[in-house]
Amino acid sequence: MLAEPASYPSWWSTVRSVPGGIQLPLGRRPRPAMAERHRNDVGLHLVSPDGDLEWYLEPFDDGTIVNAFLDVEDVPGRRGERRLHRLRGSIRAGLVGLKRHLEAGG
Secondary structure, three states: OOOOHHHHHHOOOOOEEEOOEEEEOOOOOOEEEEEEEEOOOOEEEEEEOOEEEEEEEEEEOOEEEEEEEEEEOOOOHHHHHHHHHHHHHHHHHHHHHHHHHHHOOO
C-alpha cells in the first residue's frame, strides 16, 4: 500500500490522489508530491517542491514498523513552525490510518 500513492486517500484522510502521486497538506493549499523511486525493500520516495518524504517497512518481532523520513524546505519563524507541525501531524494521522486499515483487513 505504501508503494502505491493512488491508494493513500483510502487510509490517509488529509491527502488527495493526483496523477503520478498525491497532494500533501502543506500550508494553505495542498502541494503535489510525486513518486520518484521505490526502495528495494517495501517503500517509496515522494518528492515535493517543498521537500521529500520517504516511507519504508521494516520487519520487527511478529509485526512491522513503518518508517517515515521527512526532509522539507526550512521556512523561518512561526509560519514555518506551524507548517512543519501541521505536516508532521498529518503524517502521523496517515500512519495511524494505515495501521487501522491494515488491522481491519485492508
